[in-house]
Amino acid sequence: MGLQFVLFDSYDPGDFYDELFASPGEPRPEGKLLIDRLNSLSPEEIRMRQQAAKTAMMKLGATFNVYSDSEGTERILPFDMIPRIVSAQEWAYLERGLIQRIQALNLFISDIYSDQKIVKDGVIPEDLINSSKGFLKPCMGIEAPKNIWCHITGTDLVRDRDGQWYVLEDNLRCPSGVSYVLENRRVMKSTFPQIFATLGIQPVDEYPSHLLDTLLNLAPSHIDDPTVVVLTPGIYNSAYFEHSFLAQQMGVELVEGRDLVIADGYVQMRTTKGLQRVDVIYRRIDDTFIDPLAFNPESLLGVPGITEVYRSGRVALANALGTGVADDKVIYSYVPQMIRYYLGEDQILANVPTYLCWEPQQLEYVVANLDKLVVKAANEAGGYGMLVGTQATEEERLEFAGRIKANPRNYIAQPTLSLSRVPTLLGDSFEGCHVDLRPYILYGPQGVYVHPGGLTRVAMKKGSLVVNSSQGGGSKDTWVLF
Amino acid sequence: MLSRVADSIYWLNCYIERAENIARFVDVNQNLLLDSPSGMKQQWRPLVLTTGDLELFKERYGEATAENVIQFLTFDNQYPNSILSCLRLARQNARSVREIISSEMWEQVNEFYMMVRDAAMGDSSYYLPEFFNQVKQQAHLFVGVMDATMTHNEGWHFGRMGRMLERADKTSRILDVKYFILLPSVEDVGTTLDEIQWIALLKSASAYEMYRKRRQHRITPFGVVEFLILDREFPRSIQYCILQAERSLQHITGTRPGTWKNPVDLELGRLRSELDYIMIDEIMNRGLHEFLDNLQTRINMIQEKTFETFFALEPMPETASQSQVS
Numbered sequence: 001m002g003l004q005f006v007l008f009d010s011y012d013p014g015d016f017y018d019e020l021f022a023s024p025g026e027p028r029p030e031g032k033l034l035i036d037r038l039n040s041l042s043p044e045e046i047r048m049r050q051q052a053a054k055t056a057m058m059k060l061g062a063t064f065n066v067y068s069d070s071e072g073t074e075r076i077l078p079f080d081m082i083p084r085i086v087s088a089q090e091w092a093y094l095e096r097g098l099i100q101r102i103q104a105l106n107l108f109i110s111d112i113y114s115d116q117k118i119v120k121d122g123v124i125p126e127d128l129i130n131s132s133k134g135f136l137k138p139c140m141g142i143e144a145p146k147n148i149w150c151h152i153t154g155t156d157l158v159r160d161r162d163g164q165w166y167v168l169e170d171n172l173r174c175p176s177g178v179s180y181v182l183e184n185r186r187v188m189k190s191t192f193p194q195i196f197a198t199l200g201i202q203p204v205d206e207y208p209s210h211l212l213d214t215l216l217n218l219a220p221s222h223i224d225d226p227t228v229v230v231l232t233p234g235i236y237n238s239a240y241f242e243h244s245f246l247a248q249q250m251g252v253e254l255v256e257g258r259d260l261v262i263a264d265g266y267v268q269m270r271t272t273k274g275l276q277r278v279d280v281i282y283r284r285i286d287d288t289f290i291d292p293l294a295f296n297p298e299s300l301l302g303v304p305g306i307t308e309v310y311r312s313g314r315v316a317l318a319n320a321l322g323t324g325v326a327d328d329k330v331i332y333s334y335v336p337q338m339i340r341y342y343l344g345e346d347q348i349l350a351n352v353p354t355y356l357c358w359e360p361q362q363l364e365y366v367v368a369n370l371d372k373l374v375v376k377a378a379n380e381a382g383g384y385g386m387l388v389g390t391q392a393t394e395e396e397r398l399e400f401a402g403r404i405k406a407n408p409r410n411y412i413a414q415p416t417l418s419l420s421r422v423p424t425l426l427g428d429s430f431e432g433c434h435v436d437l438r439p440y441i442l443y444g445p446q447g448v449y450v451h452p453g454g455l456t457r458v459a460m461k462k463g464s465l466v467v468n469s470s471q472g473g474g475s476k477d478t479w480v481l482f
Numbered sequence: 483m484l485s486r487v488a489d490s491i492y493w494l495n496c497y498i499e500r501a502e503n504i505a506r507f508v509d510v511n512q513n514l515l516l517d518s519p520s521g522m523k524q525q526w527r528p529l530v531l532t533t534g535d536l537e538l539f540k541e542r543y544g545e546a547t548a549e550n551v552i553q554f555l556t557f558d559n560q561y562p563n564s565i566l567s568c569l570r571l572a573r574q575n576a577r578s579v580r581e582i583i584s585s586e587m588w589e590q591v592n593e594f595y596m597m598v599r600d601a602a603m604g605d606s607s608y609y610l611p612e613f614f615n616q617v618k619q620q621a622h623l624f625v626g627v628m629d630a631t632m633t634h635n636e637g638w639h640f641g642r643m644g645r646m647l648e649r650a651d652k653t654s655r656i657l658d659v660k661y662f663i664l665l666p667s668v669e670d671v672g673t674t675l676d677e678i679q680w681i682a683l684l685k686s687a688s689a690y691e692m693y694r695k696r697r698q699h700r701i702t703p704f705g706v707v708e709f710l711i712l713d714r715e716f717p718r719s720i721q722y723c724i725l726q727a728e729r730s731l732q733h734i735t736g737t738r739p740g741t742w743k744n745p746v747d748l749e750l751g752r753l754r755s756e757l758d759y760i761m762i763d764e765i766m767n768r769g770l771h772e773f774l775d776n777l778q779t780r781i782n783m784i785q786e787k788t789f790e791t792f793f794a795l796e797p798m799p800e801t802a803s804q805s806q807v808s
Contacts, residue, residue, distance in 0.1 A: 235578050244581040254581055259484050270485045272636065272734070272792040 007039050007046065008423070011430050017163050017420040018432055019084050030087045030481055033199050037192065038082075043428070049191050050425050053081045056187045077180055078474030080424045081191050084435060084456040091202075091452065091480045094157065094165065094439070097349025099448045100339060102153055102441050105170065105326050107342040109149040113139050113322055123341050124334050131409055132331055133379040134173070134324025136287060138294050142311050144320045145218045151318035152214070152282075153441045154178075154454075157349075161418040166352045168436060169332055172323040174284050177455040177475075178207060178440045179242035182249075184477040185453075200482040202452035207440065208249035210451070211282075214444035215250075218316035219279045226279035228252045229269065231260070233285050233301045243284050257285070262305040267315045280316045287321050329378045329412045330356055353415060357408040366413040367404065370397040373413040375404065388465065390416050419465060422476060424458055434459045436467050437478065453478035483636050487582055489793040490575040491637045492644035494583075494591070495628075497572035499645045501565045501598075502621035503652035504555050505614040507532070510659055510686035512611070514679050526551040532655045533563060552610065557602040565617060566602050569595045584631035587624070594620040618688075639730035643788070646730070650723035651781045654774045656687055657710055680706045687718050707770060708762040720777070721757045727784075728754050734792075745787040753780050 013021045020031035027035040038046065057076050086094075111118050112129060119126045129135055154175025156168040185204045189196055212228065219226030232243035234256050247254035259269050260278065268275040283290060289299040294307035309315045325331060333354040336347040355362045355373070366373060370389045377385030387400045404411045421432035439454030456476040457467035467473040511529050527546040530539045538561065543550040558564040562571075573595040580588050597620065601613050625645070632638050660683050680701050684690040693701075693709050696716075713719040728739075728750050735743055742748040765773045 248581045253484060255484065256486070259486050272483055272485055272488045272640075 007041075007043070008035060008430065011423060012432070013421070014432055015161070016418050016432060016434075017159055017161055019159075019420055019422045019435070020082070021423070028085075030085045034083070034085065034192075034195060037195055046425070047428075050081050053079060053187050053191050056190065057183065077469055078460050078472075079184060079187070080433075080458060080460070080474055080476050081188065082423050082425065082430070083188065083477040083479045084422045084437070085479045085481065086453075088481050094349065095450045097165075097167075097347075098155060098439060098441055098450050100343065100345060100348050101155065101167065101170070101335065102150055102443060102448050104335065104339040104342050105153075105172070106148060106150045106443060108338045109172075109320075109323055109326055110144065110147055111342075112325060113142060113149075118338070118341055121341070123337050124331075128330060128409075129325065132325050132328040134287070134322070134327050136295070136322040136324070138307060139320075139322035142321070143313070145220075145313070145316050148218070148443050149320040149323055150326075151218070151320070151443050152211070153319075153443075154438045155441060157437045157439070158352075158417055159420040159437075161420075163420075164350070166350050166417070167335075168352060169329065170326060170335075171438075172319060172326050173286060174239075174319070175438070175440065176239040176242050176284075177438055177457075178451070179245045180475050181440070181451075181453060181455050181478070182207060182245075184455075184475060188477045199479070202480040202482060204451065204453055207451050208246060210442050210444060210449055211246065212250045212252070214442045214449075215280045215282055215316075215318055217445040218318060220313070223279055227269075227277060228280045228282065229255045229278050231255055231257070231281050231283040231285055231303075233257075233289070237284075239284065246282075252282075257301050257303050260303045260306075262303065262309060265309065265312070265314060267303065267306060267309050278315060280318065282318050287324055290321070327379065329354075329376055330358070330409070333412065352417065355413040357404050357411040357413065362413075363404070363408050366411075367401050370401060372416060374416050375400060375411055375413045378410045378412065388416070391465075422456070422458065424460070424476075426460070426462060431462050433462070434465050434467065435476065452480040483582075485793045487579050488637060488640045489789075490579045491583065491641045492788070492793075494572050494575040494579075495641040495645035496648045497568040497575065498591070498594075498621050498624050499648040500563065500652065501568040501572070502618055503649070503656070504563070504565050504568070505617040506652075506686045507656060507659060508552060508555055509611075509614050510656055510683055513682035513686060514660075528659055530554070532658045535561070535563065556610075556613075559602075566598055569598045582637055584627070586627050586631045590620075590624055590627050594624065636734055639733045640792075643727045643730040643734070646723040646727035647781055647785060649718065650720045650727070651778055653687065653710060653718055653720050653723070654777050654781075656683065657707065658771060658774050659683070676703075677701050684710075689716060689718060692716050704762050704766060707765065711765065712757060712760070712762065721754075724750070724754045724757060744791050746784060746791050749780065749784045749787055753777075753784070 008021075009025065011021065012024055020027055020035065022028050041049075054076070057079050108118065112135070116126070116129070118124050119129060150172050152175060154171040154177065156171065157165055158168050159165050181204055215228045216226055219228075228250070229252055230243055230247040230250075232240060232254055234240065237243070244254050253269065255269055255278075260267055261270060261275070262268070263275055267278045267281070269278055285301050288295045290302040291304060291307045292299045292302055293304045295302075306315070306317075307321065310317050310321065333351060333356060335351055339345055339347045355366050357363045357366055366375065370387070370392075373389045375387040375389065380386070387396065389397060392400070419434040419436060422435050423430040424433040426433070435456050435458045437454050437456050440451045442449045442451065456478045457469070457473050458476050459465055459467045460472060460474045464472075469475075507529060511526065515525065526548055527536075529551055530536050530546055533555070539546070539551075539554055542558075542560075543554060554561055554564065556565045559566055561567060573591050576583060576588055576591040597616060628638070628641060632641075660679065677700070680703060681690060684693050684701075684706060687710060689710060693706065693716075696709060696713070697705050709716065709719065711720045714721055714725065716722055731737075731746060731750055732739060735747060737743050737747050740751075742751055
């Protein structure tokens with residue numbers, strides 16, 4: 001064995017599920033080719049490839065915006081070149097679970113904005129729906145084209161110490177990150193060309209085509225050549241690069257609110273040759289900001305009156321307005337029941353066990369066990385409004401307990417998971433860093449399509465559990481094998 | 483294409499062209515004065531006069547010394563027509579249409595901006611003539627990159643039109659500078675001193691060698707003015723610029739040459755045909771300065787009409803039940 005595991009001889013997967021190593025020195029079958037390849041490279045070569053990858057990302061311009069007006073500084077999402085690898089069977093299982101989940105969620109949202117049968121049959125309390133921040137009353141009675149509401153979903157998955165997969169949360173409003181999936185893959189192909197030639201990794205480049213199909217599917221059938229646009233809040237939005245990237249890859253126009261106007265009952269764009277009708281809008285503006293006449297009157301980002309055009313069926317929006325109701329973490333906890341109610345099936349991909357603080361007994365348990373739990377606000381994103389009980393001080397826990405008791409409907413708690421890890425180049429050595437996975441799921445003309453792979457977000461600090469980009473997280477490529 | 487995008491590409495090009503031309507003005511002036519006999523009073527006020535922003539300058543700086551005028555035109559962050567401000571605005575426009583222009587174009591504008599910004603923050607020993615040279619080079623680079631990497635579609639043509647109109651306007655101002663530089667006495671007209679000043683002017687418009695090729699005889703005011711206004715082939719001459727602007731406009735609107743569909747076609751066509759048939763004697767008899775002044779007014783109007791026709795679109799009044807906030 002001798003020189004074999006030179007680089008990884010001191011790598012210790014530790015007391016966690018390591019995505020690439022079954023035990024110290026023993027790579028998992030799906031990771032063997034990669035580890036062998038890495039071991040054949042000298043430390044300098046490894047460093048060089050990591051640096052080349054960083055430079056390539058910079059040049060490709062996959063930036064997100066952090067800026068002050070005069071400077072225009074843009075940041076690169078930190079990227080690590082060691083991918084996460086998923087075997088074909090494992091992916092097939094995840095795919096089945098995600099398809100089932102999105103189908104159920106779609107039926108749920110459609111039901112909630114029409115007859116609310118799931119409420120009438122006593123499966124989900126009406127109060128819960130009405131008190132959900134993402135539930136938009138003005139959307140009641142709207143008929144979404146082809147009855148599809150969740151066109152583009154990003155579902156966050158994690159794996160626990162025992163290797164079991166869980167769904168952490170669903171992102172049904174404007175999930176972002178897929179542009180990194182595509183750019184990461186581009187960079188990886190030039191970093192590890194030999195492996196790509198040998199291993200058999202499912203390609204990711206078809207995403208824009210599938211996305212375009214998903215959007216075109218929403219146009220009324222009598223329109224021969226529907227006009228699709230991507231609606232962005234503008235260059236100051238942190239995900240602007242992705243908006244412009246996807247528009248470019250699909251070959252459609254990127255517009256801002258101020259480029260659109262309601263005329264003749266349709267949404268139209270201001271072009272150099274006059275007004276042009278828009279049929280489908282991939283909107284990357286949040287529900288509440290999209291129409292100052294229907295929602296937040298202070299929004300300058302949206303298009304006044306667009307909701308009426310949407311309601312009349314003269315423009316299609318993806319994602320549909322109102323999908324945010326299912327982003328609510330309390331509603332999330334009811335997904336197993338939704339699957340049973342709408343599909344008559346058992347949940348394939350498990351939810352993380354969740355305590356609902358608005359139930360008095362569960363609230364009692366949660367407050368008494370804050371040091372063991374992770375508590376989250378029902379409608380916050382990006383890791384904000386969250387308490388990691390195991391890492392918080394007594395004071396912080398006390399303060400948070402107060403918040404929970406003041407507004408119990410707004411909090412859920414979950415046991416602390418030991419997220420799985422992937423070897424990551426930190427400084428001069430490989431360390432296991434915690435990861436999660438966000439696959440992207442489209443609901444198009446052929447049903448639910450799960451894009452192979454997704455964004456593996458990694459906590460770039462040793463021992464950290466925080467993977468969000470806004471708080472220092474980075475990303476890795478995800479390889480789904482054939 | 484989206485009006486907003488066309489507008490941004492148009493202005494991106496205008497600002498880059500403007501920055502290059504400011505570098506040229508200051509250069510003309512420096513050269514003119516370097517070649518003047520010592521004792522002849524340094525004249526920097528004329529330079530400010532040709533920008534049309536004399537009042538603004540007087541408010542902020544007072545006396546028109548070399549230092550003040552150069553600072554005003556080159557690095558003044560608050561003067562919208564300084565080289566620094568032009569680059570900042572160019573970059574801003576480029577960034578908002580990044581997915582339409584090529585990545586090389588964006589990278590080049592970004593680098594150009596950073597070069598100017600760094601020079602602005604540097605100490606006063608920064609070597610100005612070299613800086614102005616770099617500005618010209620970077621501008622050439624931008625035009626080259628845009629020519630070679632961006633599809634010559636509607637957007638590209640809006641860019642070229644903006645650039646050509648700007649260049650025509652600025653060439654006319656470079657010529658105007660000479661008018662304002664007073665010779666010590668009327669006997670100096672036609673002397674070596676006069677000729678040297680015309681050579682300096684030609685050099686600043688990068689026109690000296692091309693001029694020589696065209697006309698082998700001596701440098702005369704009529705010759706130089708005719709070359710810079712009426713030559714149909716020299717890329718910095720006013721007529722050349724107007725011709726190219728018109729060609730780009732025809733690409734955009736599809737209007738047949740010699741006909742018009744909108745106010746921009748009309749004004750631009752009229753200007754171009756007047757320049758087609760006017761003779762240098764007529765220009766000089768009318769008065770060079772008056773002619774140039776009138777030209778600037780007309781170019782300005784063409785730019786306004788362009789904005790009204792293509793960029794500032796309002797929906798039909800009777801269906802504007804909820805009008806768009808701009």
